[in-house]
Structure formats: C-alpha cells, structure tokens
Amino acid sequence: MFTDKQIHNATAMRHTLHQYPELKYEETQTARRVADRLRSLGYRVTEGIATTGILAELDTGREGPVIAFRADMDALPIREANTFGHRSKHEGLMHACGHDGHTATLLLAAEAIMERRDQLCGHLKLIFQPAEEGGNGAEAMVKAGVLENPEVEAVFGYHNRPGFPEGQLFVKPGPAMGGNDTYKVTIEGASGHAAMPHLAVDPIYVGASLVQQLQGLVARHKSPLESGVITVASFHAGDAANVIPGSAELLVNIRSDRPSSREALTGKLEQVTKGVCDAHGARFRLEHIHQVPPLANDPEWSDRVLALASEYEVSDDIQKLDYMPTMGAEDFAFYLQKVPGCFFFVGNGNSAYLHNEHYDFNDRILPVAGGMFVALACSLLAHR
Known part of the structure; x- marks a missing residue:
C-alpha cells in the first residue's frame, strides 16, 4: 500500500x-x-x-x-x-x-x-x-x-x-x-484556632467527608454494569499548623462510559456536596470547568x-x-x-x-x- x-x-x-x-x-x-x-x-x-x-x-x-x-x-x-x-x-x-x-x-x-x-x-x-x-x-x-x-x-x-x-x-x-467532567469545589467554612475547633467550621474536615461520600455515587448510584470513576485529584486548604483555614478547594474528576453513567455521577454531585456542607454549617461553590463526552x-x-x-x-x-x-x-x-x-x-x-x-x-x-x-x-x- x-x-x-x-x-x-x-x-x-x-x-x-x-x-x-x-x-x-x-x-x-x-x-x-x-x-x-x-x-x-x-x-x-x-x-x-x-x-x-x-x-x-x-x-x-x-x-x-x-x-x-x-x-x-x-x-x-x-x-x-x-x-x-x-x-x-x-x-x-x-x-x-x-x-x-x-x-x-x-x-x-x-x-x-x-x-x-x-x-x-x-x-x-x-x-x-x-x-x-x-x-x-x-x-x-x-x-x-x-x-x-x-x-x-x-x-x-x-x-x-x-x-x-x-x-x-x-x-x-x-x-x-470515557467521558471526562472536571469540577472545582470551593468549601467556605469559618476560620479559627486549631485548639478550639468548636468555634470554627473546618473546611478540611468537611472536604474530607465529601471525598468519602463521593465514592458512594460510584458504588450505589451508577449501575454495576456500566463504567465510571470519581477521583479527587487536588485538595488545597490552609498553610499554618495552628490555624483552621476559612476555605478549601477540591478538583473532582469524573469519568463515565455513556450518558446514563455520566448522569448518575455528575447529576448528584451538587446534591451530595450540599448535603455534606449543610450538615456541618459550611457553604460551597461548584464550577464545571471542563467536559468531554464519552x-x-x-x-x-x-x-x-x-x-x-x-x-x-x-x-x-x-x-x-x-x-x-x-x-x-x-x-x-x-x-x-x-x-x-x-x-x-x-x-x-x-x-x-x-x-x-x-x-x-x-x-x-x-x-x-x-x-x-x-x-x-x-x-x-x-x-x-
């Protein structure tokens, strides 16, 4: 040829x-x-x-x-x-x-x-x-x-x-x-002294809870016959050992194999984030910064x-x-x-x-x- x-x-x-x-x-x-x-x-x-x-x-x-x-x-x-x-x-x-x-x-x-x-x-x-x-x-x-x-x-x-x-x-x-959806999650808490966490709203704790809860979307909302994964690829908060910071930023990357699996994972991201933040008195902003379909x-x-x-x-x-x-x-x-x-x-x-x-x-x-x-x-x- x-x-x-x-x-x-x-x-x-x-x-x-x-x-x-x-x-x-x-x-x-x-x-x-x-x-x-x-x-x-x-x-x-x-x-x-x-x-x-x-x-x-x-x-x-x-x-x-x-x-x-x-x-x-x-x-x-x-x-x-x-x-x-x-x-x-x-x-x-x-x-x-x-x-x-x-x-x-x-x-x-x-x-x-x-x-x-x-x-x-x-x-x-x-x-x-x-x-x-x-x-x-x-x-x-x-x-x-x-x-x-x-x-x-x-x-x-x-x-x-x-x-x-x-x-x-x-x-x-x-x-x-796979499809690729990337979100920036900003968690707004309330800063405070590391020795008195009850006077603050710790965005690191809230963010850590969110990291754990997001895996439930893969395990319990997406069909096991479809493919998908959620990765928290970045987590930034604070810069001093004795200070609870006022905010935290996470980058969440979601991969999916078809529209239905994408909807199962991205469709509930805001709901789960709101639930975690509400439970601890934090606020949040969710930005969809990049998307490629499956x-x-x-x-x-x-x-x-x-x-x-x-x-x-x-x-x-x-x-x-x-x-x-x-x-x-x-x-x-x-x-x-x-x-x-x-x-x-x-x-x-x-x-x-x-x-x-x-x-x-x-x-x-x-x-x-x-x-x-x-x-x-x-x-x-x-x-x-």
Missing part, C-alpha cells in the same frame, strides 16, 4: 514533529509544516481554523459520499527523559501522547489517497485539529464548521495504544473511551472498519473488543456526537505509557494506521 520511500518520509516527518512540540492552540509551526505538505500533495487547504486547525479537502468532482479523517497536533507540558536523536528541542514540552505519530499517519495516508484520486468519487476532508489535550479542540473545529459544506456523512480517527501488541488494529463498538463508536461503522481492515490486509492482528480499552477521554467524541463513525486503535507495543516522560510513538505502526485510512477511502469513495 505504501512504498519504502513514503514510509521513510513519514517517519522523518514524525521525528521532526516530535522535536518541535507545541502546546494546545499554539501549534503554529506544526500547522505550517502540515499545511505545506498537504498543498504539495494537491489538497485544497484552509488554515487558521479554531486558531491553529487545518482542513484539507479532496473534491473528486464526481458524485459520492463525504467522509472525514482526523488527526491531532498538540503536545504536553512534560520534560522529555528520552535521549534518542529526535528528542524534544523545546525544553519542558513533549509529544508524550503520540499526536506527532497521528499527524504523520494521516499525512502518509493523504499521499497514498491522492495517488488514487482517479479511482475515487465524492469528497474527502482531512481534519488536523489543535488542543486535544484539555482544550476541546475537536469541539472548536466542529463549531467552526469542518463537518459542514459539504456535510460529512462519516468520520474516522485513531489512537495508538501502549500495552497492546505492536501493529494490532482493534475496535470497540459502542462505548470505547466516546461511543457507531456499531455498524465499527464492523465496517474491521471488515475493511481484513479485506485490505491492513494488519495481521485484527480484533473486536468487548470491553473498553481505557477510561481515558478523547475529544473525538465531539465529532461522533454530530456524525456517525468509528475511532479505532493500533497497538504501540511494549512502550512506556501515554503522558510518560519516556514514551515514544512506535514508527513501525505508521503503515498499519495509515493503511486503515487508505482502505476506508478506497472502499467508501470507490468510483463505480
């Missing part, structure tokens, strides 16, 4: 992207490289979408479906510990989730698809989005209209997965990745992806999972809320895990992931 030269060039591009990581909504240099490459291949390119996003389009001029493929471009604020030649040159920034590989994958596929344009009909959109890491870049791209004019009928993307066999292509129909693959498109992976011999190891491979969130879910499609996975082998200072994308999986995109384009846009 790809020549050795194409794979070599895609690997070189991946290494270049890895050396020059950029944070969410700051991917200017990355976007410039991507746009230049796409123009050289013959795509119609629109830059600056949702700040730094790119939309590349192939209009075959023949009637047919409209489909979209997506890659993410942003990096993370992590100091890289690797020592190989393509390690990050931007100190304190790192492609620790493989977005450099995802971008290089879609550029590799874009080249092979353009070579086959005479065999295709319809319209292909390639979405290179910013800010997947906590910036809801997909939501911003959707709001900017990348799924419209013409209206996209199916959308596809992927993520590499450390801990799964190298090159294994797998799909989880239905709920496939990612749910369309079952029919999931089966179609698996069938095409086999038909086009994309991988020697193709699997249909009956369990969620991760509760990690992925803002590709915003595309799937608007358009049916499938987010597939490719095993990265026995590498360090995502968001780790020793992680690196496995270049050997580029032809597998890129091949899946080419197979989708060749089948769904086949000129008959």
